[in-house]
Amino acid sequence: MLLETAILAGLLFGFGIYQVLQRSFVRILIGFVLLSNGANLVILAMSGDPKGKDSPILAEGTGPHVDPLPQALILTAIVIGFGLLSYMVVLLYRIFLDYRTTNAADLFEEPLKEAKPEEPH
Amino acid sequence: MTAVLLAAILLPMLSVPLLVWAGARWGSRAGRVALVVPLTSLALIGWLLSGAEAMTERVVTIPWIPSLGIELSFIVDGLSLFFGLVVSAMGVLVTLYASSYLDDHYRDHGRFYAYLMLFMASMLGCVFSENLLLLFVFWEMTGISSFLLIGFLHDKQDSRDGARMALFTTGGAGLAMLAGVVLLGEVTGTYSLVALRDGAMTQSMAEHGASWDGILTVAFVLMMIGALAKSAQFPFHYWLPNAMAAPTPVSAYLHSATMVKLGVFFIARIFPIAAMLEAWTPLLVSIGFLTMLLGAIFALLSHDLKGVLAYSTVSQLGFLVGFYGMSNTDGASLDLLHVASHVFYKGCLFMVVGIVDHAAGSRDLRKLGGLSRRLPALTIITLIAAASMAGLPGTMGFISKEYMLKAKFDHWHSDAWLNWLPLTLVIIASLVKVLFSIRLVRSTFFGPLPSEIDEHFHKPSGWMLISPAILAGCCLTFGLWPDLISPALRTLSVEGLHLETSIHLKIWHGWTREFWTSLGIMGLGAFAWLLLGAGRLNRAGIPSWLRFDQAFNAFMNAIPAIAKKITSLTRADRPMDYLPIILGTIFVSVGSLIVVHGARLLELTGLRGDWRVSELLDPLRSFVLLLVAIAVLMVTTLRRWTTQLVALGTVGFLLTFYFVLFRAPDLAMTQILVEAATLILVLMLLSRFPRAAETGERESRPAATRRIMNIVVAVIAGLTVTAFTFVVATSKHAEPAGDFYLKQSVPAAKGTNAVNTILVDFRGFDTLMEVTVLLIATLGALGLLMRYRRTEAEAKAGPMGPPGMGVIHETDAERERWTDR
Numbered sequence: 001m002l003l004e005t006a007i008l009a010g011l012l013f014g015f016g017i018y019q020v021l022q023r024s025f026v027r028i029l030i031g032f033v034l035l036s037n038g039a040n041l042v043i044l045a046m047s048g049d050p051k052g053k054d055s056p057i058l059a060e061g062t063g064p065h066v067d068p069l070p071q072a073l074i075l076t077a078i079v080i081g082f083g084l085l086s087y088m089v090v091l092l093y094r095i096f097l098d099y100r101t102t103n104a105a106d107l108f109e110e111p112l113k114e115a116k117p118e119e120p121h
Numbered sequence: 122m123t124a125v126l127l128a129a130i131l132l133p134m135l136s137v138p139l140l141v142w143a144g145a146r147w148g149s150r151a152g153r154v155a156l157v158v159p160l161t162s163l164a165l166i167g168w169l170l171s172g173a174e175a176m177t178e179r180v181v182t183i184p185w186i187p188s189l190g191i192e193l194s195f196i197v198d199g200l201s202l203f204f205g206l207v208v209s210a211m212g213v214l215v216t217l218y219a220s221s222y223l224d225d226h227y228r229d230h231g232r233f234y235a236y237l238m239l240f241m242a243s244m245l246g247c248v249f250s251e252n253l254l255l256l257f258v259f260w261e262m263t264g265i266s267s268f269l270l271i272g273f274l275h276d277k278q279d280s281r282d283g284a285r286m287a288l289f290t291t292g293g294a295g296l297a298m299l300a301g302v303v304l305l306g307e308v309t310g311t312y313s314l315v316a317l318r319d320g321a322m323t324q325s326m327a328e329h330g331a332s333w334d335g336i337l338t339v340a341f342v343l344m345m346i347g348a349l350a351k352s353a354q355f356p357f358h359y360w361l362p363n364a365m366a367a368p369t370p371v372s373a374y375l376h377s378a379t380m381v382k383l384g385v386f387f388i389a390r391i392f393p394i395a396a397m398l399e400a401w402t403p404l405l406v407s408i409g410f411l412t413m414l415l416g417a418i419f420a421l422l423s424h425d426l427k428g429v430l431a432y433s434t435v436s437q438l439g440f441l442v443g444f445y446g447m448s449n450t451d452g453a454s455l456d457l458l459h460v461a462s463h464v465f466y467k468g469c470l471f472m473v474v475g476i477v478d479h480a481a482g483s484r485d486l487r488k489l490g491g492l493s494r495r496l497p498a499l500t501i502i503t504l505i506a507a508a509s510m511a512g513l514p515g516t517m518g519f520i521s522k523e524y525m526l527k528a529k530f531d532h533w534h535s536d537a538w539l540n541w542l543p544l545t546l547v548i549i550a551s552l553v554k555v556l557f558s559i560r561l562v563r564s565t566f567f568g569p570l571p572s573e574i575d576e577h578f579h580k581p582s583g584w585m586l587i588s589p590a591i592l593a594g595c596c597l598t599f600g601l602w603p604d605l606i607s608p609a610l611r612t613l614s615v616e617g618l619h620l621e622t623s624i625h626l627k628i629w630h631g632w633t634r635e636f637w638t639s640l641g642i643m644g645l646g647a648f649a650w651l652l653l654g655a656g657r658l659n660r661a662g663i664p665s666w667l668r669f670d671q672a673f674n675a676f677m678n679a680i681p682a683i684a685k686k687i688t689s690l691t692r693a694d695r696p697m698d699y700l701p702i703i704l705g706t707i708f709v710s711v712g713s714l715i716v717v718h719g720a721r722l723l724e725l726t727g728l729r730g731d732w733r734v735s736e737l738l739d740p741l742r743s744f745v746l747l748l749v750a751i752a753v754l755m756v757t758t759l760r761r762w763t764t765q766l767v768a769l770g771t772v773g774f775l776l777t778f779y780f781v782l783f784r785a786p787d788l789a790m791t792q793i794l795v796e797a798a799t800l801i802l803v804l805m806l807l808s809r810f811p812r813a814a815e816t817g818e819r820e821s822r823p824a825a826t827r828r829i830m831n832i833v834v835a836v837i838a839g840l841t842v843t844a845f846t847f848v849v850a851t852s853k854h855a856e857p858a859g860d861f862y863l864k865q866s867v868p869a870a871k872g873t874n875a876v877n878t879i880l881v882d883f884r885g886f887d888t889l890m891e892v893t894v895l896l897i898a899t900l901g902a903l904g905l906l907m908r909y910r911r912t913e914a915e916a917k918a919g920p921m922g923p924p925g926m927g928v929i930h931e932t933d934a935e936r937e938r939w940t941d942r
Contacts, residue, residue: 001742002847002851005779005850006846007746008746010839011746011839012749013842014836014838014842015756017704017834017835017838017839018832019756029803030769033773034753042842042845047857048857050783054784055786057874057875058873059873065875067860068859068876069859069862071876072884075880076888082795082798082799083894083895083899085799085802085803090901090905091902091905092806094906102810
């Protein structure tokens with residue numbers, strides 16, 4: 001069980017990081033989603049092998065229950081990840097409106113404009 | 122009494138928004154309204170003074186943050202009342218003066234008086250504080266209001282530079298002071314000044330023996346750095362002359378009469394506590410008297426009238442610092458006389474300079490002259506104040522100087538260098554003071570009247586003369602009948618700080634040493650003036666290696682240049698360049714750890730002997746794993762955004778299978794819902810992009826070397842995470858924190874679903890924060906959508922739909938631009 005989970009997490013991280021390293025903002029966005037899924041999975045793996053354990057709903061089953069804490073953490077993480085993602089999508093849209101590009105390389109091609117010191121009136 | 126004291130401090134603070142409003146409504150006349158505030162404070166503090174028969178010390182304590190030992194604790198004693206009176210009385214005079222000075226040529230009158238009253242409130246809070254941390258809070262507030270006031274004319278470069286310099290210098294040194302205060306508090310266990318004086322200090326020294334002397338000395342030196350910087354002592358003296366970019370009422374109030382005296386006040390305040398330390402006398406005497414001499418010489422070499430006064434203030438403050446340093450542990454005497462004398466003449470002279478600047482249009486001593494014919498009343502006022510500065514008989518300055526020399530002769534210190542050094546420096550500095558007093562009066566008011574000054578001249582309002590006239594009157598009255606202030610000095614004497622002597626000030630003591638010295642100084646000063654002459658001084662200047670302010674500005678300007686250099690070196694403006702470096706570092710360090718300690722880590726996982734991968738893999742789970750792998754590969758290789766996103770959604774949905782395997786039904790459900798919402802949202806927004814954006818993106822692919830490097834980084838990352846997850850997840854946990862929640866879920870939270878009870882009961886606040894994060898993201902997204910400025914073509918195309926949503930991209934020109942790429 002845990003070996004598959006570990007491989008899956010590695011898969012998601014590997015591809016997520018590859019995407020994040022791209023120049024396209026859409027690919028960076030996708031990479032972010034893959035990374036957050038991978039991170040959730042890593043946390044979930046911390047609750048150990050669920051073999052012979054029940055879900056953390058106490059009304060059901062009498063045996064030992066799985067650790068509820070990682071699940072609570074991930075539940076929060078999923079929701080916050082969604083909030084972040086929606087903000088990033090809108091940010092991407094705004095960047096496109098202002099700069100007419102969805103490419104990080106285009107955005108940083110020109111050197112940053114030097115702010116001129118204000119002249120006293 | 123509590124109510125009166127709090128009202129005196131809080132009323133100016135509460136008046137701040139009202140004054141902004143008054144300024145918007147009445148413009149320059151807001152000053153007359155503002156006058157009510159310092160008058161009220163003055164009356165209230167006066168009432169505190171009259172209320173008590175003898176000046177017994179009274180402490181008012183209101184709990185604030187008891188766990189940190191911070192209390193709103195105020196002390197009413199001679200020292201705080203004296204400074205409180207000075208602050209509020211000068212507040213009245215300065216506000217009166219400013220209401221004529223800031224005429225309709227200025228803007229933002231409301232803001233000016235609001236800052237001024239904010240400053241007054243902080244000042245009053247500072248002098249009445251009994252708790253060291255409270256004192257520090259007010260101390261920093263004076264620094265902030267001083268920054269705002271110096272930079273009041275913020276469209277001028279030198280105003281901004283001066284404000285920045287003052288803030289950084291006093292604020293930075295203020296941090297040292299905070300460190301000193303906290304250190305003292307930690308060592309002695311209290312921040313209360315009264316408790317420290319009444320034994321907490323000596324007790325802790327006795328308990329811990331001599332080794333703690335070092336710590337206390339460090340605390341003392343740190344606090345002194347803050348105090349000396351506030352009082353513009355060498356090597357921090359440079360900020361005060363640059364603070365003169367402020368409007369003149371501010372210079373008269375903050376930078377001569379009150380705020381710069383805070384350092385001196387603080388030294389007086391901790392005198393009963395710290396004067397027994399060995400470092401006290403050498404530190405304060407050397408810095409104080411050195412500053413006194415340097416300040417006097419700089420004042421002589423300056424040509425700007427305000428610069429002359431600023432450096433002479435530095436000099437006088439140096440004397441006061443050194444004076445406390447000289448006093449032996451029994452206490453000082455007549456310190457309040459010296460402070461009051463300086464307040465009277467320096468406040469007066471600053472106001473005079475403001476009037477001269479106003480009337481003649483210049484403050485340059487080399488250009489001014491002959492104004493006595495045009496401003497006879499002002500000339501008389503200036504003569505009195507300058508005479509007091511030079512210490513001529515008949516003025517308060519004379520009394521002050523006489524007693525100061527007497528103190529030097531009387532308190533012949535046991536250390537040899539402490540005998541002759543201060544005396545010599547004081548005598549030389551007094552001599553220079555006579556010189557620049559003569560120069561100030563002579564170059565401004567006498568001699569020929571230059572034609573350009575004559576042309577520019579316009580008569581100042583009579584109202585402006587009231588405040589300096591009152592101050593000059595004080596100089597003269599108390600100079601001629603010094604015994605008038607003796608009862609006040611006796612009432613205001615403070616236990617532990619002042620020597621208990623029956624003070625009776627006299628103008629004539631007979632032919633004493635100090636009288637002869639005083640005569641000699643005056644005679645030599647006049648002689649030196651005749652010898653040097655105005656012309657030679659006009660050609661002199663402060664040597665550039667002593668201009669610390671220039672070095673400071675160069676330093677401040679170097680910071681952004683250095684930052685820019687570092688930025689361009691590390692290429693932090695290009696995420697594609699530095700992300701691989703960061704990721705590579707992390708994964709190589711973690712990965713190498715796993716490789717090096719592989720055997721031991723494998724032991725931790727509990728797998729022994731001959732284990733085979735096939736035993737650990739289950740066919741069904743592996744199948745799902747394969748599906749996810751295919752989906753992820755599709756996400757990476759597909760070109761169309763839509764198909765990419767569908768593949769991404771597949772990944773998310775397939776993950777729910779693993780959530781279910783881990784016995785997490787809540788997670789599986791949430792994941793499905795969120796995945797659906799994400800897909801809809803992203804598809805919706807991406808569909809608004811022109812097709813050209815998507816195709817154009819495909820064309821700009823990174824170079825092959827970079828692609829290979831990216832793949833290498835990604836593979837290393839994947840392998841590292843796999844190994845890390847496997848090792849951590851299979852290792853034995855000590856005791857999972859989740860067990861507590863499982864046990865307590867039903868009894869404490871009355872819920873059977875442990876995940877739910879954690880979220881809404883045990884960690885309810887975290888969930889609240891999570892909701893807040895969502896709210897912030899929503900607001901941020903809304904802001905991004907709303908603040909879009911449309912292009913001309915879009916504006917012509919008519920009104921838009923909902924905010925940001927109706928933007929038309931596919932105009933003909935746009936399409937051409939995209940297809941050109």
